[in-house]
Amino acid sequence: MSNPEPLLAARDLTKAHGRTEALRGASVQLRSGEILAVTGASGSGKSTLLHCLAGIVRPDGGSVSYGGERVDRLPERRLSELRRTEFGVVFQFGQLIPELTALDNVALPLMLGGAGRKEARERAGEWLERFGARAQGELRPGELSGGQAQRASLARALVTGPRVVFADEPTGALDSLASEQVMSALAHTARATGTSVLLITHDAQVAAYADREVRLSDGAVAPVGVTA
Ligand SMILES: Nc1ncnc2c1ncn2[C@@H]1O[C@H](COP(=O)(O)OP(=O)(O)OP(=O)(O)O)[C@@H](O)[C@H]1O
Numbered sequence: 001m002s003n004p005e006p007l008l009a010a011r012d013l014t015k016a017h018g019r020t021e022a023l024r025g026a027s028v029q030l031r032s033g034e035i036l037a038v039t040g041a042s043g044s045g046k047s048t049l050l051h052c053l054a055g056i057v058r059p060d061g062g063s064v065s066y067g068g069e070r071v072d073r074l075p076e077r078r079l080s081e082l083r084r085t086e087f088g089v090v091f092q093f094g095q096l097i098p099e100l101t102a103l104d105n106v107a108l109p110l111m112l113g114g115a116g117r118k119e120a121r122e123r124a125g126e127w128l129e130r131f132g133a134r135a136q137g138e139l140r141p142g143e144l145s146g147g148q149a150q151r152a153s154l155a156r157a158l159v160t161g162p163r164v165v166f167a168d169e170p171t172g173a174l175d176s177l178a179s180e181q182v183m184s185a186l187a188h189t190a191r192a193t194g195t196s197v198l199l200i201t202h203d204a205q206v207a208a209y210a211d212r213e214v215r216l217s218d219g220a221v222a223p224v225g226v227t228a
């Protein structure tokens with residue numbers, strides 16, 4: 001079988017947080033339209049890897065390539081443009097804007113992209129609906145449960161139609177039935193639009209939605225094989 005050029009490729013990434021070497025030569029590739037699960041013990045470097053791939057953190061060494069671009073070398077301006085237009089990120093700890101309602105949090109990326117408030121809020125409502133959080137649209141993040149905040153974060157990451165979604169434990173606060181609903185909505189959207197997804201999870205049931213799984217161990221990646 002041919003091996004198509006990956007959409008996103010990290011090679012030999014290293015990254016230290018103070019004296020902790022979070023990444024020690026991690027390499028991973030994400031193909032177009034692929035859902036890739038990244039698993040590994042707590043502290044193995046999964047979030048650090050995601051932040052480097054999404055251009056949020058610069059690695060100390062190695063490279064991150066997206067299309068023809070070296071993400072690790074891009075100027076801040078181009079990075080924020082890339083994050084706004086092509087990437088959607090679901091952070092491990094939500095990071096919704098506390099002053100805005102759930103609906104306005106989801107609408108914000110559209111408005112930053114130039115959409116009017118009314119249209120942005122309509123589309124935001126549809127995405128909240130898809131992830132089962134429409135009823136919480138007028139609540140602020142401080143009034144949401146952990147699982148409701150995760151649903152809103154997923155809606156916010158997907159609302160602009162990104163090419164790559166980076167999701168850091170997006171179902172960590174959900175029970176298994178709710179995880180199934182949220183993952184099914186995420187996988188369905190990704191399949192329907194050809195969106196690539198890098199999905200960090202501890203949950204084998206969630207990893208089963210992926211085409212492939214890689215495991216991080218002490219800051220480096222080991223392939224696990226096909227999970228489906
Ligand atoms: N901002 C930071 N400052 C200092 N150390 C950090 C920081 N972020 C991460 N680390 C350290 O780097 C290592 C990797 O952290 P990372 O958050 O990438 O792990 P993880 O695999 O996502 O863990 P978890 O499953 O618990 O979320 C850990 O030892 C952690 O303590």
Ligand SMILES: [Mg+2]
Nearest residue numbers: 046047048092
């Ligand atoms: Mg983490």
